[in-house]
Amino acid sequence: MEAKQLRFLIPLLSLLSALAVSSLIMVLADRDPLMIFGKMFQATLGSSYGSGQVVFRTTTLLLVGLAAAIPFQVRLFNIGAEGQLLMGAFAAAMTGAMLPATIPALVAIPLCTFSAMAAGAGWALLAGALKIQFGVNEVIGTIMLNFIAQGITGYLLTYHFALPSTVHTAPIATAAAIPTFDKVTGWFANAPANLSTLLAVGLALLLWMMLFRSRFGYEMRAAGLQPDAARYGGINAGMQALTAMSIGGAAAGLGAANIVLGYKHYYEAGMTGGIGFTGIAVALLAGAHPLWIIISALFFGFLEYGGLTVNTWIPKDIFMIIEAITIILVISFTALGKRLR
Amino acid sequence: MAVAVRLSALSKKFGSLAAINNVSLSVEEGTIHAIVGENGAGKSTLTKIIYGMHLPTSGELSIKGEALRFTSPREAIKAGIGMVHQHFMLIPELSVAENIILGHEGTSLFHRLPLKKAKSLIKKDAERYGLAVDPDALVASLSIGEQQRVEILKLLFRHAEIMIFDEPTAVLTPSETERFFVTLRSLRDTGKTIILITHKLDEVLAVSDTVSVMRKGEIVGTMPSASVTKEELAQMMVGRNVLLSVTNPAATPGEIILTINNLCYRTTRGEMKVQHLSLNVRAGEIYGIAGVEGNGQSELLQALWGIAPEGTIISGTATLKGASIIGKRPGDIALMGISHAPEDRLRHAVITEYTVFENLLFGQHRERSFHQGIGFNGPAIKRYAEKMIADYAIRCSSPENQPLGSLSGGNQQKVVLAREMSRPGISLLILAQPARGVDIGAIETIHNKIIEARDTGMAILLVSSELDEIIALSTRIGCIYKGSIRHEFSQAEVELKREAEHEFQKEIGLHIT
Numbered sequence: 001m002e003a004k005q006l007r008f009l010i011p012l013l014s015l016l017s018a019l020a021v022s023s024l025i026m027v028l029a030d031r032d033p034l035m036i037f038g039k040m041f042q043a044t045l046g047s048s049y050g051s052g053q054v055v056f057r058t059t060t061l062l063l064v065g066l067a068a069a070i071p072f073q074v075r076l077f078n079i080g081a082e083g084q085l086l087m088g089a090f091a092a093a094m095t096g097a098m099l100p101a102t103i104p105a106l107v108a109i110p111l112c113t114f115s116a117m118a119a120g121a122g123w124a125l126l127a128g129a130l131k132i133q134f135g136v137n138e139v140i141g142t143i144m145l146n147f148i149a150q151g152i153t154g155y156l157l158t159y160h161f162a163l164p165s166t167v168h169t170a171p172i173a174t175a176a177a178i179p180t181f182d183k184v185t186g187w188f189a190n191a192p193a194n195l196s197t198l199l200a201v202g203l204a205l206l207l208w209m210m211l212f213r214s215r216f217g218y219e220m221r222a223a224g225l226q227p228d229a230a231r232y233g234g235i236n237a238g239m240q241a242l243t244a245m246s247i248g249g250a251a252a253g254l255g256a257a258n259i260v261l262g263y264k265h266y267y268e269a270g271m272t273g274g275i276g277f278t279g280i281a282v283a284l285l286a287g288a289h290p291l292w293i294i295i296s297a298l299f300f301g302f303l304e305y306g307g308l309t310v311n312t313w314i315p316k317d318i319f320m321i322i323e324a325i326t327i328i329l330v331i332s333f334t335a336l337g338k339r340l341r
Numbered sequence: 342m343a344v345a346v347r348l349s350a351l352s353k354k355f356g357s358l359a360a361i362n363n364v365s366l367s368v369e370e371g372t373i374h375a376i377v378g379e380n381g382a383g384k385s386t387l388t389k390i391i392y393g394m395h396l397p398t399s400g401e402l403s404i405k406g407e408a409l410r411f412t413s414p415r416e417a418i419k420a421g422i423g424m425v426h427q428h429f430m431l432i433p434e435l436s437v438a439e440n441i442i443l444g445h446e447g448t449s450l451f452h453r454l455p456l457k458k459a460k461s462l463i464k465k466d467a468e469r470y471g472l473a474v475d476p477d478a479l480v481a482s483l484s485i486g487e488q489q490r491v492e493i494l495k496l497l498f499r500h501a502e503i504m505i506f507d508e509p510t511a512v513l514t515p516s517e518t519e520r521f522f523v524t525l526r527s528l529r530d531t532g533k534t535i536i537l538i539t540h541k542l543d544e545v546l547a548v549s550d551t552v553s554v555m556r557k558g559e560i561v562g563t564m565p566s567a568s569v570t571k572e573e574l575a576q577m578m579v580g581r582n583v584l585l586s587v588t589n590p591a592a593t594p595g596e597i598i599l600t601i602n603n604l605c606y607r608t609t610r611g612e613m614k615v616q617h618l619s620l621n622v623r624a625g626e627i628y629g630i631a632g633v634e635g636n637g638q639s640e641l642l643q644a645l646w647g648i649a650p651e652g653t654i655i656s657g658t659a660t661l662k663g664a665s666i667i668g669k670r671p672g673d674i675a676l677m678g679i680s681h682a683p684e685d686r687l688r689h690a691v692i693t694e695y696t697v698f699e700n701l702l703f704g705q706h707r708e709r710s711f712h713q714g715i716g717f718n719g720p721a722i723k724r725y726a727e728k729m730i731a732d733y734a735i736r737c738s739s740p741e742n743q744p745l746g747s748l749s750g751g752n753q754q755k756v757v758l759a760r761e762m763s764r765p766g767i768s769l770l771i772l773a774q775p776a777r778g779v780d781i782g783a784i785e786t787i788h789n790k791i792i793e794a795r796d797t798g799m800a801i802l803l804v805s806s807e808l809d810e811i812i813a814l815s816t817r818i819g820c821i822y823k824g825s826i827r828h829e830f831s832q833a834e835v836e837l838k839r840e841a842e843h844e845f846q847k848e849i850g851l852h853i854t
Contacts, residue, residue, distance in 0.1 A: 226688070233672075233706075
């Protein structure tokens with residue numbers, strides 16, 4: 001079979017199999033899968049608010065997915081999107097809180113967004129530098145940096161910046177809030193979906209262009225595929241690794257902006273809820289391809305929010321099973337497809 | 342005589358591509374049967390089927406009259422078939438004896454290792470077949486020739502009656518090759534059947550009893566080796582009459598382009614790989630470095646391309662028109678006007694997953710003319726790539742989408758050379774083993790292109806372990822031995838001695854061993 005066809009077929013097949021398995025589990029738990037999936041569709045795609053929730057979650061997932069995918073192009077596993085997300089979120093909230101009330105939105109939003117991206121990028125760059133300079137494996141490095149990010153943000157929040165008897169910081173300046181679609185276009189009534197979504201999709205498109213249509217990505221992918229050859233061709237593989245990590249971290253930072261500037265408007269303990277780790281799954285399902293990540297993130301966003309809506313009938317953990325099975329199947333089917341050819 | 346291996350109407354398809362097509366062949370017991378053919382002719386696929394690594398799509402394989410169907414090499418080994426791969430399957434950290442018993446450790450987990458048996462076998466067979474090797478030595482400490490002996494001992498330990506050798510001499514020195522042939526003959530004389538895959542025609546004629554020629558997945562002829570000449574074989578392989586030597590009109594060298602003075606290369610382990618090496622290359626000439634591999638050629642190339650491993654100590658100078666090369670990065674060296682086609686093409690010169698187009702661009706991807714806005718300039722790249730493909734006769738079906746890895750070795754090398762030789766503004770071309778793993782038809786194109794480049798005034802440094810290639814192309818020849826140029830033949834000498842190639846080869850041989 002042609003590689004192109006497989007590319008469509010494998011995820012689809014995996015998804016259908018995963019749905020079948022989870023339906024089976026629902027039946028075993030004495031629930032009607034049709035009813036549950038029906039309710040789920042109703043509560044998400046069938047409602048303006050639900051769709052908005054899905055879009056909001058998809059946006060974060062898309063960005064943390066990119067955070068894993070870009071480093072993967074140079075064969076680095078960025079497990080640190082969660083930590084980069086935390087640092088980005090804290091930076092955005094702090095910047096936003098310190099801005100004067102009179103600042104115009106056109107200055108405030110870019111400033112806060114930029115600080116979130118810079119914090120995320122810096123945190124990822126640290127893991128990259130540890131790898132290049134001292135040979136610290138990036139998996140270990142990013143995981144450790146996740147813990148450190150947790151520690152730093154936790155400490156700063158609890159001891160310095162939390163408002164009395166709360167677990168969150170002071171709200172950001174009103175001008176720094178990224179407007180929701182509800183406010184701008186009237187879509188997604190009251191849902192947290194905000195204009196960051198456009199930024200996220202734009203970033204995915206831009207990264208796709210850069211990866212596959214420009215010298216930038218040509219060198220980066222070459223460094224990942226055959227580092228020795230890249231060196232012969234005058235490409236600095238270490239530099240490519242650092243660049244990829246920073247871009248990944250910046251994407252995670254943008255994800256933090258979506259949460260802090262677009263929705264919460266402050267930093268709160270536990271606000272990321274491990275979504276950074278789901279980003280790895282999003283990237284895996286999409287084969288680390290920036291455009292496929294949009295679809296993959298949508299699928300995860302749908303399950304994440306959809307699972308919540310049917311929680312009264314079936315524990316939402318079942319949807320984690322669907323996610324996990326889909327990924328395992330995608331990887332197995334891909335390996336199988338290669339062997340068959 | 343009995344037939345050891347019989348293939349009847351065997352075909353193997355990979356997707357829509359037929360790697361071998363309707364092949365029938367009988368290999369008689371107790372003979373050395375050579376299979377020759379260009380790269381991509383299907384030799385490897387054929388042996389992989391016999392060795393159980395591939396299942397045939399159709400057709401039948403029988404061993405000693407019994408129709409068999411191997412689904413894994415394990416079954417083939419049971420049936421008495423052994424294979425020595427081009428890249429040895431040895432574990433360097435283990436001793437010779439431990440390597441030999443690998444896979445035959447005994448059935449129970451705590452079974453005693455049959456090391457004694459292995460050692461006695463080595464003793465017994467060492468003399469019989471000329472396979473002397475210290476059973477307690479670590480494989481890592483052995484020379485390539487000795488490692489090959491270990492591979493053969495492995496087969497003997499498994500009682501292999503049919504032995505397949507895939508390009509066994511590619512890595513051997515001339516004297517090791519001679520010795521290997523002695524071993525092959527004595528193996529045959531004790532009744533073993535040898536299948537020899539090679540593309541070196543001299544060797545086929547020297548050692549084999551029967552030869553089969555493959556072309557495009559089919560066997561185009563099988564005949565006694567004594568009844569055929571090298572030229573006839575070459576002609577059968579490519580399906581047309583090829584010149585085994587290029588026409589090399591006299592060169593008119595100009596000013597000195599590359600000067601290497603007193604270059605030394607000391608590895609992190611303290612070995613002196615290059616010692617006080619001096620040479621110069623002039624514009625419009627090909628300076629050939631002749632030598633057995635491992636005499637400092639690789640290290641010289643590393644030093645010239647700025648990729649010596651960290652911790653290496655390089656002293657002496659290498660200058661391009663007065664500007665120093667040593668200590669620069671590959672990208673900057675390229676910008677100075679130097680192009681390099683490295684020895685290990687697959688590892689260093691190409692990205693196998695990239696398309697043919699993308700590989701033609703590799704290393705030139707910074708040229709402004711290939712860019713437009715933030716991305717690449719598609720049409721400009723297409724024009725350039727298509728010109729290269731036509732100029733160098735690169736055989737591929739859809740270069741825009743086809744990964745380079747799917748091309749044959751010769752065509753991959755053509756991609757590398759096309760790219761490196763056409764870079765704008767280069768004055769020095771460093772070519773390492775340009776014909777390695779390349780089929781005869783492609784060698785001809787490549788050699789003509791090298792001469793053509795020389796005639797445009799390029800300085801060319803050619804490193805090759807194939808003497809006939811060095812003699813055919815070079816304007817001057819430097820013989821490298823233990824890291825120094827031990828002897829240099831002037832232009833006049835080379836032009837004179839080229840007439841009697843065989844004598845010249847012998848003379849060079851004296852300076853490189």
